[in-house]
Amino acid sequence: MNKRLGLVIDQERCIGCEACTVACKIENNSTSHWIQVETLNVTQKDTPSGKFPDLKMEWLPRLCNHCSNPPCVGVCPNDALVKREDGPVILIEENCDGCQACLNACPYNVIHFNEQNNIIEKCHLCVHRIDKGLDPFCVICCEGQAIYFGDFNDPNSEVSQIVKNRETFKLKPEAGTEPSIFYCPPMPRRKL
Template sequence: MSKRLGLVIDQERCIGCDACTVACKIENNSIGHWIQVETRNVSQKDTPSGQYPDVRFEWLPRLCNHCSNPPCVAACPNEALVKREDGPVIYIEENCDGCQACIAACPYNVILYNQDKNTIEKCNLCVHRIDKGIQPFCVICCEGQAIYFGDLNDPDSVVSQKIASREGFQLIPEAGTNPSVFYCPPKPRNRL
């Protein structure tokens, strides 16, 4: 079976620090933030939900889901977006004419338009690193050690184990995209 490279992000360990956002921008020299950390269930970032003192924070780093059925690839008229056999959905800058059809097609709102270049930009799963056998930059810079990278098709990989043991879930499963980015929900509290 071929590889299906992807990420697992553990919300239990995510402290919402934005280091992934900063790391990604530096590594990829991007215009926008390819990973953005959302504070769940509230309208303002870094405000808790609920009423003091019964409140909670839940962070969700959002990035390209490297879908198995990527609508962006289907929508792109120029072969600027490619689904690699081993999983990553990558964009090829020189093929992009900035039509933004992919942005409209993506249900996750994680493809950005780069006005300076009139191209789109998004997470490439650090293929320039993983092809050399090193982990994506966000993984090694994650303060909470909450991001795992690996082969989702290998049942023994850390990512597969996390998904199995921690009820890993995908975003917007009803879109039928079958993302290669999974999330592990926060664990229930062991109250006094």
């Protein structure tokens, strides 16, 4: 059986520091934000929602979902996006002509266009690292230790155990893309 590599992101542990975003930009020498950390349920960035003492802040790191059924791959007229057998959706840069068809096809809005280079950019799950047996750089640099990497087809892997034993969700399940990024929602806050 092939591997199905992906991530679990624990919103309970995410502190919204954006270390994953910075790590990604450094590791890939990119000008784009391949990972975007959104602040949820607030009216103003970095301002908690609710009324004291029941305040809360939640963050949602968003990146390529490395879908099992990636719509971006099918619409590319130049075969610039490829789904690897082990899961990651990667860009073959020399095939990309900058047509941006993939941007419109992605339901997660996580593919970026680099105008300077006339090419798209996206998370590739640090395949240059995982091919050497290393974790993606965002996993290593996460201050809250909120990002877990592994093989969903291995029932004993940490990511499989988290999905089996905790409440998790995928973004936009109605899109039918079968993402390889799962999220653990934050726990309900106790009343003081």
